[in-house]
Amino acid sequence: MNKIEIIAHRGASAVCPENTMIAFERALELGATGIETDVQMSADGRLVLIHDETLQRTAGSEGWVKDFTYDTLRTLDAGSWFHADFAGEPIPSLEMLFNLVQGKRILLNVELKNGIVPYKGMEEKIIQVIREWNMEQQVVLSSFNHASLVKCKRIAPDIRTALLYMEKLYRPYDYAAKLEASGLHPYKLAVAKEEVTAALAQGIVTYPFTVNDPGDMELMMDMGVQGIITDLPDVLASLMTAR
Numbered sequence: 001m002n003k004i005e006i007i008a009h010r011g012a013s014a015v016c017p018e019n020t021m022i023a024f025e026r027a028l029e030l031g032a033t034g035i036e037t038d039v040q041m042s043a044d045g046r047l048v049l050i051h052d053e054t055l056q057r058t059a060g061s062e063g064w065v066k067d068f069t070y071d072t073l074r075t076l077d078a079g080s081w082f083h084a085d086f087a088g089e090p091i092p093s094l095e096m097l098f099n100l101v102q103g104k105r106i107l108l109n110v111e112l113k114n115g116i117v118p119y120k121g122m123e124e125k126i127i128q129v130i131r132e133w134n135m136e137q138q139v140v141l142s143s144f145n146h147a148s149l150v151k152c153k154r155i156a157p158d159i160r161t162a163l164l165y166m167e168k169l170y171r172p173y174d175y176a177a178k179l180e181a182s183g184l185h186p187y188k189l190a191v192a193k194e195e196v197t198a199a200l201a202q203g204i205v206t207y208p209f210t211v212n213d214p215g216d217m218e219l220m221m222d223m224g225v226q227g228i229i230t231d232l233p234d235v236l237a238s239l240m241t242a243r
């Protein structure tokens, strides 16, 4: 079979605290060919890698990411909630992740978490940082906020975008083409084989999320997807080898 992208969801998040440098490094060691991460914005406009809008779950602190400066956010402990062995792991900046993967054959899927908090200027900022680091070819921007992806595309037509969605869409490939997106990132239950095929015929790749069950991984591969977003990159890598 053709090789597909093994995209580590929030890094190797089954074995390390999600969205930390150690999770990203571990993902590469486990055979990931891509990394997915979530970006929020600090009070002083820095892009930080954390899934939730609030700090409680993974950084053990009260309040919203948007209300703290980067200098404060970087002092928080984003590792202890997962296991004491990871105590002191900081919330990374986007630049820290760029520094890890730049120049490697690693796809970087950055999800803009601008659905609940409407971060003003997030699109401009992310494109500015991508350009400063010459990451245009390596990055794919995704979001459930499709209007935000259209805005990204307007600012930077050369940077790929991918539509995140939970429920089935009518002819998702036509919708993606209309929004000039080069990828579809559906929830795993919203994938259909004929749509994967039709999307690819238009040059649009399909990467379902978040696929952790080996049987589901096999099913997705049978449907012909071009990548899978998973917490378990090593499991997917060994399934692919066995095929």
Ligand code: G3P
Pocket (backbone or CB within 6 Å): 009, 036, 038, 051, 111, 164, 185, 209, 210, 229
């Ligand atoms: O890439 C898809 C997936 O990351 C979207 O859901 O909540 O894990 O960010 P979530």
Ligand code: CA
Pocket (backbone or CB within 6 Å): 036, 037, 038, 111
């Ligand atoms: Ca995500």
